[in-house]
Amino acid sequence: MPTPRHHLNRQRRRQALAAAPEDTAPRPRASVGVLTGPAPGAGRRPAAKPVRETSGAPEEEAVASGSGPRRLVPLVVLCVLTLLLGGFAGWAHGRAGELRDDPARSNTALTDLARTSEIKGQTAAAVAALFSYDHADTAPFEKAGKTLLTGKAVEQHRTLLGGVLARAAEQKTVITTTVTDSAVERIHGERARVLVYADQSSVSTAGTAKAGGKQSKARDQGVYAGAMFAVDVVHRDGRWLVENIDTFGR
Template identity: 80%
Template sequence: MPTPRHHLNRQRRRQALADQPAPGDRPRTPVGVLTEPAPRTRERPAVKSVRESAAEPKGEAGGGEKTGRAVGGRVPLVVLCVLTLLLGGFAGWAYGRAGELRDDPARGNTALTDLARTSEIKGQTAAAVAALFSYDHADTAPFERAGKTLLTGKAVAQHRTLLGGVLAKAAQQKTVITTTVTDSAVERIDGDRARVLVYADQSSVSTAGTGKGGEAGKKQSTAKDQGVYAGAMFAVDVVHRDGRWLVENIDTFGR
């Protein structure tokens, strides 16, 4: 019969055998004290997980953001190209339109824009017309001087034709012709040339019957002294020479 002491020793041996590790088991390493690199077989799942994570939807979303940024970067470039084409087309149209305006005779007219030159032409033309179409049989010097200094080109012959019949009888009838410009308008100014429309009042008085005696002579004198009054409208072309405007054409509109 075993003694209590033998029974205690048996339990201790059984306990020792139970505490020994099995032959196929490996010693376990506490967490946090690993000093050697992990086996390669443990790295493969990590690599695979990285590749898998790259193929996950999250990775696709990141690629979409990059693609969006790339497209967003191209949009300003496209807009800039379109604006360049539009501006280039507008510049070409504007240049062509400016050329048309320069070539248009109406656009070349500066009568409405150069007010100082327009006023100068009106003033000198009015004075020239008044001198050229006024005649006093008692003092012909101003009339003759105007014909020599204010006419040029074909206007010399035109002026002589218009007043030829009056001048032929002026000495005999003692005629006094007075012309006053009431209004004028500059139709166009083209460089040193201009066209002016003239409105004038004319009066022609003959004093040939003055001084005759008797009632018949007085009646004849009174009738001739009444004179003739009329309005006239015509156009003159003037040219700028030597600091003044000269008449080079007289247009009576077929009259």
């Protein structure tokens, strides 16, 4: 049977419940075991702050105006490079045409080594035969004049050796010419120009000396000289013939 004290305690509890604010939301319970997953909200990036809207049209225009020139720079550079490359291509094409048309560029003396060697060899042999003379055997000299000369070189050769041949029989002269070096200046098709360096000796055997009333032959010491001249040669019938002799005004 309830006592007056029990009634008093029950009444106090009712008054306390009536005075407390209503809270119907369930309270979270703390986990007691090991976490098997991330806590609520863990690993999430903070939400981006909203962009403050202002009357910032000038700022947007500034950004746009700043990016505009930067975008135009590569285009301008590309246009300039295109113009430069186009100009260079045109210049190179024109220059190539000039080089092809330049006679000096068509010289094959340095590119056709076999032909250059052939010209040097035949020219050296021709010069040695044309400018060597033996009073005791004139046949090689005469044959060289008939077979190794052509064009105006025939008359040039006769003029150069005319005075020597006039005295050769009397002085019994022996002339020996040896080509020491040569260089092919140019080759144009069937024609070439060769610079020649040669040593030449001239010895006379006509001198006499009296010894015991008898005459005996005396050989002089001879004359030795170096010569430099150029010859123009032309290719005919499988060999190179001398068609011009250039003594450089001497």
